[in-house]
Amino acid sequence: MSTVSRVLNNRPDVSDDVRRRVLEFVDSCGYIPNNxxxxxxxxxxDAIGVVVRGTGNLFFAEMLKTISSLIEKSGHTMVLHxxxxxxxxxxxxxxxxxxxxxxxLIFLGGRYDYTxxxxxxxxxxxxxxxxTNRFGSLSEEDYASVxxxxxxxxxxAVEHLISLGHRRIxxxxxxxxxxxxxxxxxxxxxxxxxxxxxxxxxxxIAEAGGCFEIPEAYNCMKTLLESGVExxxxxxxxxxxxxxxxxxxxxxxxxxPGDISVIGIDGLVVTEYANPTLxxxxxxxEEMGRQSVEMLLSLLDGVKTTRHLLVKxxxxxxxxxRKI
Amino acid sequence: MSTVSRVLNNRPDVSDDVRRRVLEFVDSCGYIPNNxxxxxxxxxxDAIGVVVRGTGNLFFAEMLKTISSLIEKSGHTMVLHxxxxxxxxxxxxxxxxxxxxxxxLIFLGGRYDYTxxxxxxxxxxxxxxxxTNRFGSLSEEDYASVxxxxxxxxxxAVEHLISLGHRRIxxxxxxxxxxxxxxxxxxxxxxxxxxxxxxxxxxxIAEAGGCFEIPEAYNCMKTLLESGVExxxxxxxxxxxxxxxxxxxxxxxxxxPGDISVIGIDGLVVTEYANPTLxxxxxxxEEMGRQSVEMLLSLLDGVKTTRHLLVKxxxxxxxxxRKI
Numbered sequence: 001m002s003t004v005s006r007v008l009n010n011r012p013d014v015s016d017d018v019r020r021r022v023l024e025f026v027d028s029c030g031y032i033p034n035n036x037x038x039x040x041x042x043x044x045x046d047a048i049g050v051v052v053r054g055t056g057n058l059f060f061a062e063m064l065k066t067i068s069s070l071i072e073k074s075g076h077t078m079v080l081h082x083x084x085x086x087x088x089x090x091x092x093x094x095x096x097x098x099x100x101x102x103x104x105l106i107f108l109g110g111r112y113d114y115t116x117x118x119x120x121x122x123x124x125x126x127x128x129x130x131x132t133n134r135f136g137s138l139s140e141e142d143y144a145s146v147x148x149x150x151x152x153x154x155x156x157a158v159e160h161l162i163s164l165g166h167r168r169i170x171x172x173x174x175x176x177x178x179x180x181x182x183x184x185x186x187x188x189x190x191x192x193x194x195x196x197x198x199x200x201x202x203x204x205i206a207e208a209g210g211c212f213e214i215p216e217a218y219n220c221m222k223t224l225l226e227s228g229v230e231x232x233x234x235x236x237x238x239x240x241x242x243x244x245x246x247x248x249x250x251x252x253x254x255x256x257p258g259d260i261s262v263i264g265i266d267g268l269v270v271t272e273y274a275n276p277t278l279x280x281x282x283x284x285x286e287e288m289g290r291q292s293v294e295m296l297l298s299l300l301d302g303v304k305t306t307r308h309l310l311v312k313x314x315x316x317x318x319x320x321x322r323k324i
Numbered sequence: 325m326s327t328v329s330r331v332l333n334n335r336p337d338v339s340d341d342v343r344r345r346v347l348e349f350v351d352s353c354g355y356i357p358n359n360x361x362x363x364x365x366x367x368x369x370d371a372i373g374v375v376v377r378g379t380g381n382l383f384f385a386e387m388l389k390t391i392s393s394l395i396e397k398s399g400h401t402m403v404l405h406x407x408x409x410x411x412x413x414x415x416x417x418x419x420x421x422x423x424x425x426x427x428x429l430i431f432l433g434g435r436y437d438y439t440x441x442x443x444x445x446x447x448x449x450x451x452x453x454x455x456t457n458r459f460g461s462l463s464e465e466d467y468a469s470v471x472x473x474x475x476x477x478x479x480x481a482v483e484h485l486i487s488l489g490h491r492r493i494x495x496x497x498x499x500x501x502x503x504x505x506x507x508x509x510x511x512x513x514x515x516x517x518x519x520x521x522x523x524x525x526x527x528x529i530a531e532a533g534g535c536f537e538i539p540e541a542y543n544c545m546k547t548l549l550e551s552g553v554e555x556x557x558x559x560x561x562x563x564x565x566x567x568x569x570x571x572x573x574x575x576x577x578x579x580x581p582g583d584i585s586v587i588g589i590d591g592l593v594v595t596e597y598a599n600p601t602l603x604x605x606x607x608x609x610e611e612m613g614r615q616s617v618e619m620l621l622s623l624l625d626g627v628k629t630t631r632h633l634l635v636k637x638x639x640x641x642x643x644x645x646r647k648i
Binding site for chain 2: 047058061064065077081082100214215243246250273274
């Protein structure tokens with residue numbers, strides 16, 4: 001027994017011949033070292049979690065196929081988890097990390113105001129896809145992100161409307177104070193107005209139930225139209241918000257862009273085929289998905305890459321905005 | 325060594341005392357039986373694969389959140405895999421099964437003409453979600469499915485158009501002979517016409533690149549319109565096909581439903597907010613996702629449940645079809 005023990009514990013005081021015979025014997029008994037067993041288990045934990053915030057988010061749905069295919073190509077397993085748009089993605093990610101023994105995480109959508117204490121729950125490398133920590137207190141070195149500049153996107157969209165003569169521009173945003181994408185795009189709206197000498201009018205600003213879902217945006221636009229306040233165009237905080245807004249405008253018997261112009265942000269395929277085609281700022285969804293996966297893989301390899309990648313949205317001119 | 329071997333191989337000719345001492349010794353060496361190691365690995369394999377056919381399929385995107393959340397609630401891990409709409413889901417599923425040690429599979433979309441030989445590649449229980457084996461040779465007992473009756477759905481949609489006076493009804497289908505959903509819905513179209521004394525006219529039937537993607541449907545409708553053939557309505561094989569068709573009709577300067585009526589199948593949220601709202605047969609997506617997961621879980625438990633569940637689509641009256 002002591003010889004067997006010496007062999008199994010890799011001690012040097014055994015001849016090669018004895019070692020070989022003992023190992024062969026142990027092997028023939030159907031035993032493998034515990035460490036190997038542990039490695040076997042650990043090596044199976046190749047899982048990368050993807051937490052998708054906002055179950056009805058068509059933009060994320062379009063990105064998911066890119067992310068999914070790249071994670072798979074890299075030899076990892078994707079663990080997908082949908083949460084509501086008002087749910088806590090960090091908590092969800094932390095639970096998923098433990099339950100599924102994740103080695104990394106991609107957050108598809110999230111809050112912009114993380115604190116270091118909050119993020120200490122996450123013990124693996126992660127990438128914030130489509131958002132940054134603009135309102136938070138994370139150190140730049142402590143997280144990774146791939147996003148557009150949402151403030152600049154809101155600014156550009158509204159500036160496009162102003163350049164075509166619009167001054168009474170309504171804003172349809174999920175929330176004004178969510179410390180998130182919605183607030184950032186709204187701040188861009190306000191800044192563009194002010195830059196062009198237009199004071200933001202509270203009556204023109206409507207909050208759509210804290211989410212980017214189409215039905216909520218529809219109801220919000222309906223209420224704004226019924227309020228009787230006058231405006232020539234609408235800045236919708238996303239394409240899905242624009243879809244809801246356009247429908248409410250049409251249901252009111254008004255024409256787009258004849259009576260009211262509408263601009264969005266995201267650039268969904270469906271809004272390219274909407275009637276009228278939506279003018280919008282297109283986020284490069286495929287590139288963002290690809291960059292997020294590549295950034296995470298680099299982090300997993302211990303490579304220090306660009307940790308905050310800002311990609312540029314492109315203005316897609318549709319038929320939903322007119323010069324006035 | 326022979327005593328150790330007898331203990332490790334669970335042979336009876338060892339006293340309890342020796343057995344205990346040998347096991348304690350082996351344990352102290354950090355060894356565990358290979359079988360346990362295998363079990364350890366196997367017990368971590370709680371993975372259910374979901375193969376999604378057609379990356380741009382919005383209907384599947386809507387179902388995915390239901391499927392994902394129910395798989396998770398059941399304590400399993402979902403392994404998601406997107407494939408192109410012309411890719412082989414059985415092969416993809418079989419590879420995924422081996423690579424990810426799946427215990428079950430849900431196919432979200434697939435061909436209707438499986439053979440037993442083909443499906444023998446799949447070694448775990450699986451559910452065909454949104455389709456059956458209508459054109460195939462699987463025995464009813466050998467597979468499970470949750471779907472609408474696609475033939476009946478095509479029939480109902482066209483009958484709705486006929487009931488409103490339409491007789492020149494164009495069909496926009498991905499493929500006429502794909503032995504799949506497209507062919508089934510197309511056969512329903514033909515049957516409804518014939519039942520009402522209308523001979524299907526080959527000139528009114530257009531194939532859209534074998535897939536349900538919006539851009540392909542747009543191009544197909546454009547070509548049909550440019551051919552100069554006359555029709556008062558379009559039967560679109562899916563809502564995404566209808567979105568593309570509607571855009572092509574509008575781009576041609578024609579009005580919906582004034583000049584041409586359009587009906588779809590699926591019932592996407594976006595088509596409820598389209599301009600005009602699409603008249604369509606709504607598949608109960610959430611129910612179908614839920615039933616698929618529950619059916620698979622029952623199969624995994626060895627329970628013989630209803631293996632082929634046919635759910636009913638509901639006609640959603642929009643503004644895209646008019647009486648003529």
